Amino acid sequence: MLELTVEQISMGQTAADKPAALRLLAEYLVSDGLVAEGYLDGLQAREAQGSTFLGQGIAIPHGTPQTRDLVFTTGVRLLQFPDGVDWGDGHKVYLAIGIAARSDEHLRLLQLLTRALGETDLAEALRRASSAEALLKLLQGAPQELALDAQMIGLGVPAEDFEELVWRGARLLRRAECAGSGFAAVLQQAEALPLGDGLWWLHSEQTVRKPGLAFVTPEQPLRYLGQPLTGLFCLASLGAAHQALLERLCSLLIEGRGHELCRASSSHAVLEVLGGVQSSDWPSARITLANAHGLHARPAMALALLAKDYDGEIRLRVVDSGEAAVSVKSLSRLLSLGARRGQVLEFTVEPHIAAQALPALLAAVKAGLGEEVEVLAPVVEAVLETFAEPSPSAPPAGASIQGVAAAPGIASGPAHVQVVRVFDYPLRGSSPATERERLHTALGAVQADIQGLIQRSQAKAIREIFVTHQEMLADPALGDEVELRLRQGESAEAGWMAVIEAAARQQESLQDALLAERAADLRDVGRRVLASLCGVKDEPEPEQPYVLVMEEVGPSDVARLNPARVAGILTARGGATAHSAIVARALGIPAVVGAGEAVVLIAPGTPLLLDGQRGRVIVAPPADELARALAERAQRDARLQAANARRLEPAITEDGHAVEVFANIGESAGIDKVVELGAEGVGLLRTELIFMAHPQLPDEATQEAEYRRVLDGLGGRPLVVRTLDVGGDKPLPYWPIAEEENPFLGVRGIRLTLQRPQVMESQLRALLRAADARPLRIMFPMVGQVEEWRQARAMVERLREDIPVADLQIGIMVEVPSAALLAPVLAREVDFFSVGTNDLTQYTLAIDRGHPSLSAQADGLHPAVLQLIDITVRAAHAHGKWVGICGELAADPQAVPVLLGLEVDELSVAARSIAEVKAQVRAVNMQQARKLAREALLLGSAADVRALVENR
Ligand code: PEP
Ligand code: MG
Numbered sequence: 029m030l031e032l033t034v035e036q037i038s039m040g041q042t043a044a045d046k047p048a049a050l051r052l053l054a055e056y057l058v059s060d061g062l063v064a065e066g067y068l069d070g071l072q073a074r075e076a077q078g079s080t081f082l083g084q085g086i087a088i089p090h091g092t093p094q095t096r097d098l099v100f101t102t103g104v105r106l107l108q109f110p111d112g113v114d115w116g117d118g119h120k121v122y123l124a125i126g127i128a129a130r131s132d133e134h135l136r137l138l139q140l141l142t143r144a145l146g147e148t149d150l151a152e153a154l155r156r157a158s159s160a161e162a163l164l165k166l167l168q169g170a171p172q173e174l175a176l177d178a179q180m181i182g183l184g185v186p187a188e189d190f191e192e193l194v195w196r197g198a199r200l201l202r203r204a205e206c207a208g209s210g211f212a213a214v215l216q217q218a219e220a221l222p223l224g225d226g227l228w229w230l231h232s233e234q235t236v237r238k239p240g241l242a243f244v245t246p247e248q249p250l251r252y253l254g255q256p257l258t259g260l261f262c263l264a265s266l267g268a269a270h271q272a273l274l275e276r277l278c279s280l281l282i283e284g285r286g287h288e289l290c291r292a293s294s295s296h297a298v299l300e301v302l303g304g305v306q307s308s309d310w311p312s313a314r315i316t317l318a319n320a321h322g323l324h325a326r327p328a329m330a331l332a333l334l335a336k337d338y339d340g341e342i343r344l345r346v347v348d349s350g351e352a353a354v355s356v357k358s359l360s361r362l363l364s365l366g367a368r369r370g371q372v373l374e375f376t377v378e379p380h381i382a383a384q385a386l387p388a389l390l391a392a393v394k395a396g397l398g399e400e401v402e403v404l405a406p407v408v409e410a411v412l413e414t415f416a417e418p419s420p421s422a423p424p425a426g427a428s429i430q431g432v433a434a435a436p437g438i439a440s441g442p443a444h445v446q447v448v449r450v451f452d453y454p455l456r457g458s459s460p461a462t463e464r465e466r467l468h469t470a471l472g473a474v475q476a477d478i479q480g481l482i483q484r485s486q487a488k489a490i491r492e493i494f495v496t497h498q499e500m501l502a503d504p505a506l507g508d509e510v511e512l513r514l515r516q517g518e519s520a521e522a523g524w525m526a527v528i529e530a531a532a533r534q535q536e537s538l539q540d541a542l543l544a545e546r547a548a549d550l551r552d553v554g555r556r557v558l559a560s561l562c563g564v565k566d567e568p569e570p571e572q573p574y575v576l577v578m579e580e581v582g583p584s585d586v587a588r589l590n591p592a593r594v595a596g597i598l599t600a601r602g603g604a605t606a607h608s609a610i611v612a613r614a615l616g617i618p619a620v621v622g623a624g625e626a627v628v629l630i631a632p633g634t635p636l637l638l639d640g641q642r643g644r645v646i647v648a649p650p651a652d653e654l655a656r657a658l659a660e661r662a663q664r665d666a667r668l669q670a671a672n673a674r675r676l677e678p679a680i681t682e683d684g685h686a687v688e689v690f691a692n693i694g695e696s697a698g699i700d701k702v703v704e705l706g707a708e709g710v711g712l713l714r715t716e717l718i719f720m721a722h723p724q725l726p727d728e729a730t731q732e733a734e735y736r737r738v739l740d741g742l743g744g745r746p747l748v749v750r751t752l753d754v755g756g757d758k759p760l761p762y763w764p765i766a767e768e769e770n771p772f773l774g775v776r777g778i779r780l781t782l783q784r785p786q787v788m789e790s791q792l793r794a795l796l797r798a799a800d801a802r803p804l805r806i807m808f809p810m811v812g813q814v815e816e817w818r819q820a821r822a823m824v825e826r827l828r829e830d831i832p833v834a835d836l837q838i839g840i841m842v843e844v845p846s847a848a849l850l851a852p853v854l855a856r857e858v859d860f861f862s863v864g865t866n867d868l869t870q871y872t873l874a875i876d877r878g879h880p881s882l883s884a885q886a887d888g889l890h891p892a893v894l895q896l897i898d899i900t901v902r903a904a905h906a907h908g909k910w911v912g913i914c915g916e917l918a919a920d921p922q923a924v925p926v927l928l929g930l931e932v933d934e935l936s937v938a939a940r941s942i943a944e945v946k947a948q949v950r951a952v953n954m955q956q957a958r959k960l961a962r963e964a965l966l967l968g969s970a971a972d973v974r975a976l977v978e979n980r
Pocket of ligand 1: 865
């Protein structure tokens with residue numbers, strides 16, 4: 029990509045005239061190896077077609093399409109001419125930027141460069157610049173435009189105090205990529221300025237990427253430092269970009285109109301008060317740019333010249349770019365759009381010139397703005413077209429398809445194939461009022477539909493997804509954006525989907541797995557509204573239990589289906605950690621995901637046999653295979669029933685060896701149910717889930733109450749608590765940390781809490797206080813170094829002096845291979861180990877545990893992982909310490925005998941698996957299990973281990 033650097037700049041050049049300057053430039057480009065001899069002809073030919081003068085003493089000579097073949101490498105050369113060179117038409121050039129570009133890469137450079145052209149006296153400064161560094165600074169340091177649009181306004185946001193409101197404002201700035209992830213923390217440190225009328229102002233330059241202003245108002249009036257707080261401006265400050273806005277705001281406050289901002293009911297109203305946008309009532313029109321090399325200097329010049337014929341404002345933006353509209357009369361601003369072929373341009377013009385200007389502008393763009401253009405092929409908006417080439421064919425009868433095991437169980441039934449429908453709708457609406465009404469009705473219908481789903485949903489996880497969907501639909505920022513589009517004449521369908529798609533893309537760009545998942549929810553709920561607008565009803569469900577086949581199952585697709593009728597789920601895409609897989613598990617529906625695009629081609633009604641444990645599907649299974657699988661299912665059901673009847677009894681192997689079966693939990697609510705399901709204790713309390721359930725860092729008293737509730741519910745059974753395990757891939761919204769290239773290998777778990785010891789100290793104090801005389805076990809996540817453990821232990825020991833606890837053990841999670849390998853050292857010091865096989869497997873096999881296609885291979889039964897468990901258990905037992913397993917592997921039926929054979933002392937699993945795991949323990953013979961484990965350690969793959977267990 030093109031960037032400007034000092035090495036490209038040659039200062040103090042002289043040239044008698046333009047041809048001499050071009051010759052000099054060509055020499056530099058040739059000697060730098062960017063172009064071949066002869067490129068000078070291209071530079072001259074281009075100037076003959078039209079001047080490359082850009083404005084502000086800058087020219088950008090470049091070759092013609094015919095001389096592109098002479099370019100070896102895309103690059104630039106900058107020559108400063110302090111005496112100036114006459115560039116024709118009365119223009120003087122002090123800086124010539126020679127461009128060698130084979131494609132339209134140089135548009136990016138123009139975009140960078142033309143930000144500088146907003147400076148009023150740049151030409152003079154370029155002439156006087158005394159060093160390449162100074163010149164570069166002039167080109168790069170010029171003010172950028174302040175980002176301020178509807179996306180930056182949050183009205184009536186839920187916030188309980190000033191800090192939370194700041195966080196909301198900072199989040200808007202972060203979403204708009206104005207500032208980095210730590211901006212909320214930075215703003216919290218800044219001094220807030222009261223502006224009067226309940227308005228406050230906060231700003232900072234730290235971590236700012238581009239200038240932007242966010243405005244947020246709280247749902248309920250708040251107070252801060254004894255004064256009302258009804259609106260907060262958060263400025264990501266860079267240069268003087270905000271100056272004009274600040275001046276407008278000051279005059280507004282002096283006129284006593286501050287309250288208009290706090291009372292505004294739409295972001296558009298706020299923008300109008302602040303003067304941040306042109307009137308949305310101006311007529312507009314869109315057209316797709318077809319010029320091969322985008323809106324580069326020559327076509328942009330033609331457009332700017334045409335605009336100047338009209339006595340009124342004409343603005344242009346690139347639809348879906350997220351950038352504000354610019355004046356078409358300014359060549360530099362036009363170039364700063366960086367518009368490329370295929371992008372949709374939107375002109376907005378003052379009403380009194382609209383009738384003449386709009387058709388003329390559209391016609392000029394259509395005709396190529398002085399260039400020959402090849403007409404673009406129409407874009408077909410079909411989701412199905414994203415399927416990979418060559419197109420797959422339907423799997424034949426008897427085919428066995430391997431996918432990712434997402435939810436256990438065996439299902440059979442006819443295929444009920446649901447593919448994403450392509451909706452056909454007009455882009456323009458009849459009138460804003462009609463479209464507004466249609467959208468309103470559709471939103472109401474979908475809201476009511478979701479409300480029904482919430483009421484019918486048994487599982488909390490599912491209800492929460494739908495509550496999120498409702499919030500998404502009610503998001504005022506979305507509503508404001510759509511309203512703007514409706515006023516510009518778009519249909520409800522087009523306006524709605526454009527806004528949903530832009531918001532989803534923005535979520536995806538956040539590089540945060542959790543937030544990116546929300547993009548799927550947004551599209552899911554967006555499509556439901558679209559379907560309602562288009563009057564499309566859902567396909568009727570077949571009468572008998574069926575296997576639902578889809579490309580990708582949206583959370584609401586799964587949850588709206590009746591689990592009594594949906595026997596199984598099969599998807600073309602997605603991984604085991606996809607939202608839909610989690611929902612399927614919560615509902616207990618067997619599921620296989622990521623099985624490949626061919627599955628949606630299966631003819632509706634084709635009998636399918638799905639094994640959610642093995643991740644396998646058989647198309648039109650032979651009768652004997654079906655019978656075998658159904659017999660297996662019947663056995664499994666009977667087994668589960670029997671296991672359930674004995675869930676409260678201890679788990680003792682057939683030869684009398686007792687193994688504790690504990691529960692993994694993430695909240696204090698429901699602890700009674702966990703005990704009722706047979707838990708002999710809690711083996712892993714994921715405290716970060718408790719932290720995540722609070723809008724801000726829970727204070728010590730709040731935490732103590734949570735931990736106390738769990739201990740009370742356990743009635744004397746042990747509680748193993750993991751200290752806060754956040755950071756990297758699991759961020760806490762109110763505890764921003766720097767974005768990391770490789771979050772799984774970054775600042776997470778104990779690494780983070782040791783960096784912020786006050787948070788860990790307060791958590792430890794809350795735990796110790798809640799313990800009384802009950803058995804409390806505290807463990808630290810992600811320990812990889814002995815020193816980390818020692819620091820954490822020292823902290824507990826110190827706090828313990830003030831808060832004595834009768835029955836306390838402290839240990840570590842073994843989830844980093846180095847901790848397992850150091851177990852012989854650590855075992856002397858810890859009270860226990862708990863092996864987190866989810867992370868231990870990902871770090872041992874170097875497979876991201878959430879990877880959509882590789883995660884199926886991240887199998888904890890891999891002999892390498894088993895070796896690490898073996899080292900850990902041997903070391904622990906040598907020192908009389910115990911070892912638990914708290915990763916997903918502990919509940920894997922094939923893993924249980926192997927883990928017991930490795931002599932682990934405790935298995936901690938999801939509460940609904942306890943009865944089954946206890947039953948599996950009861951079926952184990954320890955002598956045989958030990959032999960099985962030794963054999964498994966000598967194998968070469970997880971598949972070999974599984975085969976060994978199957979065939980034992
Ligand atoms: C693990 O890594 O196995 C574990 C139990 O911790 P988490 O899944 O919460 O990372
Ligand atoms: Mg872990």
